[in-house]
Amino acid sequence: MSSAPASSALADSPFSALGLSAPLIRAIQEHGYSQPTPIQKEAIPAVLQGRDLLAAAQTGTGKTAGFTLPLLQRISEIDFGRQNGKAKIRVLILTPTRELASQVEESVRVYGKYVDVKSLVIFGGVNINPQKDKLKRRVDILVATPGRLLDHVGQKTIDLSGVETLVLDEADRMLDMGFIRDIRRILPLLPKTRQNLLFSATFSDEIKELATGILHDPVNIEVVRRNTPAELVTQVVHPVDREKKRALLEKLIRDGKWTQVLVFMRTKHGSNRLAEQLEASGISAMAIHGNKSQPARERALSEFKAGKLRVLVATDIAARGIDIDALPHVVNYELPMTAEDYVHRIGRTGRAGSTGEAVSLVCVDELKLLAGIEKLMKRKLESVVIPGFEPDPNAKPEPLRKTPPPRGARAPRNSGGAKPEGGAKAGKPKTEGSKKAPAGNGGKPSGKPASPKPGNGNSSGNNNGNRAPAAQKDRNGNTAPGAKPAGAPRRRRKPAPRPA
Numbered sequence: 001m002s003s004a005p006a007s008s009a010l011a012d013s014p015f016s017a018l019g020l021s022a023p024l025i026r027a028i029q030e031h032g033y034s035q036p037t038p039i040q041k042e043a044i045p046a047v048l049q050g051r052d053l054l055a056a057a058q059t060g061t062g063k064t065a066g067f068t069l070p071l072l073q074r075i076s077e078i079d080f081g082r083q084n085g086k087a088k089i090r091v092l093i094l095t096p097t098r099e100l101a102s103q104v105e106e107s108v109r110v111y112g113k114y115v116d117v118k119s120l121v122i123f124g125g126v127n128i129n130p131q132k133d134k135l136k137r138r139v140d141i142l143v144a145t146p147g148r149l150l151d152h153v154g155q156k157t158i159d160l161s162g163v164e165t166l167v168l169d170e171a172d173r174m175l176d177m178g179f180i181r182d183i184r185r186i187l188p189l190l191p192k193t194r195q196n197l198l199f200s201a202t203f204s205d206e207i208k209e210l211a212t213g214i215l216h217d218p219v220n221i222e223v224v225r226r227n228t229p230a231e232l233v234t235q236v237v238h239p240v241d242r243e244k245k246r247a248l249l250e251k252l253i254r255d256g257k258w259t260q261v262l263v264f265m266r267t268k269h270g271s272n273r274l275a276e277q278l279e280a281s282g283i284s285a286m287a288i289h290g291n292k293s294q295p296a297r298e299r300a301l302s303e304f305k306a307g308k309l310r311v312l313v314a315t316d317i318a319a320r321g322i323d324i325d326a327l328p329h330v331v332n333y334e335l336p337m338t339a340e341d342y343v344h345r346i347g348r349t350g351r352a353g354s355t356g357e358a359v360s361l362v363c364v365d366e367l368k369l370l371a372g373i374e375k376l377m378k379r380k381l382e383s384v385v386i387p388g389f390e391p392d393p394n395a396k397p398e399p400l401r402k403t404p405p406p407r408g409a410r411a412p413r414n415s416g417g418a419k420p421e422g423g424a425k426a427g428k429p430k431t432e433g434s435k436k437a438p439a440g441n442g443g444k445p446s447g448k449p450a451s452p453k454p455g456n457g458n459s460s461g462n463n464n465g466n467r468a469p470a471a472q473k474d475r476n477g478n479t480a481p482g483a484k485p486a487g488a489p490r491r492r493r494k495p496a497p498r499p500a
């Protein structure tokens with residue numbers, strides 16, 4: 001592959017002072033980067049020197065370029081693998097979600113446009129066979145979700161013996177999602193001597209323990225204070241009754257002429273319902289969550305990014321890693337069960353220097369969650385009551401639905417189910433991808449929902465996710481798709497296959 005000419009523009013670039021070579025600088029200049037972000041200033045020279053790294057960095061800081069640029073340079077300049085006549089995977093990047101894996105690998109390709117490096121992304125929820133074929137060819141940088149990587153290990157279709165650098169991206173999220181065991185199974189498959197980079201937005205004791213076990217004399221980088229969101233995000237709370245949230249959201253979108261809004265919900269079912277309701281009222285919207293097939297998720301994301309879709313309704317796990325330049329509005333339609341997820345959510349806006357607004361619609365049920373968020377943020381959030389949406393001062397809080405939902409309202413699996421994304425205990429989503437795909441299914445979409453069994457005498461023909469008559473309403477007064485009237489016989493639930 002051709003190198004860029006070493007023009008003075010490339011040599012004068014502040015990226016050059018960090019030690020990056022002309023082909024990489026040319027690619028990022030074409031991509032519109034003129035100045036390194038703070039994390040890039042610290043990470044690039046350290047990674048180029050082969051040092052281990054422990055970086056406290058949220059998405060939006062430019063961390064992906066902070067590790068991919070120097071790694072691209074190292075492997076394009078030092079050709080260990082091919083000197084020995086065989087090409088092996090040299091960099092392994094583990095990410096918690098498919099979306100993040102895709103985005104990181106896309107960055108590798110964008111930044112690596114003018115160097116001779118081959119990359120591949122693998123994740124669950126799609127057929128494993130094409131991945132096997134691609135793994136037979138040369139792959140220098142592999143980006144993977146842990147579950148699917150282990151599927152390949154189990155099928156002996158991957159060789160990790162040449163890995164020189166391991167990157168754990170969004171390590172805190174990987175642990176939250178229950179990937180720690182997978183990571184511990186992967187580590188012994190890698191050469192003992194290697195470079196290790198660990199990126200995490202937060203530092204629990206578990207992360208510190210993982211870091212201590214993996215990193216050797218790491219360079220420590222902290223570009224944002226712990227648990228603080230991007231500073232350019234304006235945050236506001238609108239107190240509102242739970243039944244009026246949707247009308248308020250529509251008003252905010254219409255009055256504010258918002259064109260690109262990321263809306264967060266706690267459950268997959270709630271996301272589906274809200275997206276449908278917004279669509280019905282003339283605001284283009286789609287839902288993105290772990291029960292959607294990979295192509296459906298990618299389509300929703302690309303239409304949203306391209307500005308063709310006004311609202312993307314997402315659960316916390318699905319939204320992790322969504323990287324949209326200058327996303328102006330994030331709405332917490334429901335507050336997350338854990339305060340740290342609030343920080344992750346609002347970090348979707350105000351990225352890389354642009355300003356953003358994070359709006360939370362808070363009803364009486366969520367006041368404790370709000371208090372938890374304010375404690376974590378160490379400040380009270382500005383609260384603005386919107387005229388016409390004044391909350392009823394006598395409203396009684398109702399318990400927030402955790403998993404599983406009340407018996408009569410339980411939805412069949414193919415409706416998404418009214419439970420927190422990941423199906424784990426509330427606030428600790430465990431599995432977008434932590435359950436094994438059934439062996440020998442050729443890696444069938446693990447996110448593909450299992451069909452409920454029709455014909456239990458009480459299904460009201462709702463086995464395709466349509467509403468049942470007299471079904472129980474959820475917290476927001478919505479009817480659960482496929483929900484059965486209270487007292488209907490319970491169905492046996494099949495274990496769901498693993499998405500990633």
Ligand code: AMP
Pocket residue numbers: 032033034035036037040058059060061062063064065323324325351352
């Ligand atoms: P990340 O934190 O890696 O998710 O990156 C957040 C966003 O910042 C992405 O949209 C990048 O394209 C963008 N970005 C990364 N580095 C730079 C830079 N040096 N200048 C401008 N934008 C950047």
